[in-house]
Amino acid sequence: MSLSTDIPYLMSVIVPAYNAEEHVGSCLESLCRQSLRNFEVIVVNDGSKDRTAAVAEAVLSQSGLPYHVLSQSNQGVSVARNSGLKVAKGKYVMFLDSDDYLHENCLAELTHRAVTTQASVVFCGYDYVSHDGELLRPYTERHVYLQQDTVSGPEALIEVFTERISVWTGSVMYLKDHLTRYDIRFIAGRTMAQDIEFEFKALFYAGRVSCVNQSLSFYVQMPGSATRTGDFLKRLQGMDVLFALLDHFAGHVQSQEQRQARVGLGEQHSSEYDMEKRVIECLQTYMIPVSLAGVFGSLAADGYPWRDYIRLVNNRANYMEALNMFSPVFDANFAARRRFQVRLLRSSPSVYFVLSRIRGRLR
Template sequence: MVEACVSVVIPVYNAANTIEATLNSVFAQDTDRIQIIVVDDGSSDNSYEMVSKYSEKGLRGKTIVIARQENRGVSAARNKGIGMAKGEYLFFLDSDDLLEPDCLSELCKEAESSNSEVVMCGFDEVAEDGTVLTSFGQHYRFPDKGADGKRLLQLLLKKSTKIWTSSAIYSKSLIDRSRVSFTEGAKFGEDQEFILKAVFNARKTSCVERTLSHYVIRENSSMRRKGLSHFHYVGSMLRVQNYLAKHKCSKKILSLVRKSKIPEAYMDVFALLARGRDNQQLLRILLRHRVIRRQISDTSILVDPRIWLKSVLLLHAPKIVYSFWQKTS
């Protein structure tokens, strides 16, 4: 058996309607140097049975490992997958997203040739029928190859580029050395928290300047549901700030997190809540919360003018902002 270049970790929870297409996109990869790790997170549908059938098929030289656990959340499932990984690199794939056939081979090739610990690619947001909703190039650019993690982290925080859950591979030695893992219990933002921490610790990064991954936007996605659990995203960004401060990160990067990333997280959550009209009273209560107001107002026009303007409007003219968010729901 050829040693695996990359271990693909796929958490599964009640994904019977999507997991087959996702797994097919992995089996269609043009390299055999893949270990596929599927962690069923206590599904109550027939997801586990569907995945199990793949172990009986011709795997085209690839290996598949299937594990089960009680429902503990996506972070616990991914962490379990990390512990089972045998590949030199890790790749995290959600159970409803898709890859181009040469995604993993191109990422591995670039990682091996450049000796990089993180290698990213472009990704498109697509509808369930495959229609491209937002392409990578519409909002982002590829970073320079060879940058260290701290340089790439600055670009991510400035939103000039972006890494999504399934648009990068990470050296297993990087994850082991830095002891980065997914925060268990976090419902939102845990993927970005992991990405930012991992990138910060990378000695060298690179990219493949192509779109190789597809983030499928689904109508019933948990991200589209409105509720207070979305404040977990704010918690994830606060943990990033604390982590970077603990590890003696530069003042410039810490300022980007404190004056842009954390307020932006609040903006995203408040926008979701505002689009549910039943949440109007709740929003007013939250905006009177001193800690929340302080963290939102901690923006800087010099760091992020757009977030600064949104924060000023939210704090001093919330009805205008609510009306805008409701119209753009």
């Protein structure tokens, strides 16, 4: 594929890193081994107090790949990713966390799929692995791949909401122009679920989404990475992101319909937004209630105090309203389990707490 002089690389891989000297080397070495060579690596050192930048420089200087090691004051992973995106020169971009790594054919397969399908978002499967490479859970244990060569972004997003497919920061590649056109960036200050917000917006606006039906990305579970007691309430920030996405998507559809009405297109083009409306409905009546059940289940399982738990359920009116909006999706992945969880949390939070606490102790 020929590239214009304005796009010197097929791909830019952006690696935010903070105090990552122990694992950033392995991450970057997986990039150095890629069969695709027409890509650049951008490491954003986010105010590390260790030798992160030096390790990155040492690995990349021997790679033969074009690279940048940018250093900035500590501003969080969202700002670090945006800083990398700002200087990226590739036609496509991908974000890889500094403790994760890729299969040697990952970039080649993703870019080939993007070029042949003209998709603006392409993803692959990803496996959970231990820090020493042991397979903990393969992608196909819980999810499937897309059955078509391409689907629309809203169609793919519904597949994500119903847990049939799964995307993760290190398994998705984006056409950079797509991100620019819709002003998709990571939200500064988000400490949880900032990647979900970015991914879901990118999918929502995508004309075409495609999938490489292989696990080519590896999500490393580091020792001690389980959420600590002091981080309990951070989990609820993920719910705030989902509510914000609901408002964002609904606002987009409303503004587009108003624009069409003003220019006289009216009913004849209303079907254009039917799939986007289905995304909003699925998010509101399925994913948000299911996610609430997941969050409250994990709080109980991991030792969150019972009184605080009940107070949290009772004092967040929007949570109970969301649970009451639940509508089962019978062909969703884990459909029966999700239906049971939401209905039990809605009808008896105390019983749900006890069962979740028992489950946590049996793990």
